[in-house]
Amino acid sequence: MLARGNRITRGAEYKAVVRGGSRCAGAHTVTYIVITGEARPSRFGFIVSKQVGGAVVRNTVRRRLKDVCARSLPRLADGVDVVIRALPSSATADFRALQRDVDRCLMKRAAA
Template sequence: MQRQHRLRKKRDFSRVFRGGNSIANRQFVLYIKRNRSSELRLGISVSKKVGNAVTRNRVKRLVKEVVRAWIPSLQPDVDLVLIARNPTANMGYHEIKSSIRHLFQKAGLFHSIPEQE
């Protein structure tokens, strides 16, 4: 994922947590906050409860890949923080994609629906 589409700083995460709305399903919690820029920015959080470092990094890579493909279809002026819950440790790419798609549709983040695979 490109640098302009990442949330990296603690204060950015805190701003989204404090001022944003949350939506959840069994696998993920999504915090959404409008931003002043014209770029979508995403932060990913995977706790140690999900698994060891290898598992957590795998989940982060899969989430980044799913969202990277959808950036043109998503609203551009939002900050998102996606928190992975424990079931994501055993999920594959297509399961994660389906779960995130469900969450994004529930939040109304798509301005055009991406194609199904």
């Protein structure tokens, strides 16, 4: 589980990362990354729309993505903001497929 300090919570922060961040697309997710360089923990945000599925499916995908990010947190540099947009195919993807998508993008752009 991601601690509160590791989550993006405001709409303006989501917008800033999506609009100003580097974009990395995978089979099941699109990852936006901004390296702020600030001396604070890395933060994550998740966008899982109704196109992914019903509420149960969306929450399952969100929980899986949170777990993937929590496992990746020690390898990231400080001050990195990440927003992950789940694509409709993420509803049927298993945990390992989501982990491969996210890890590939994080290690390419934001590794410590």
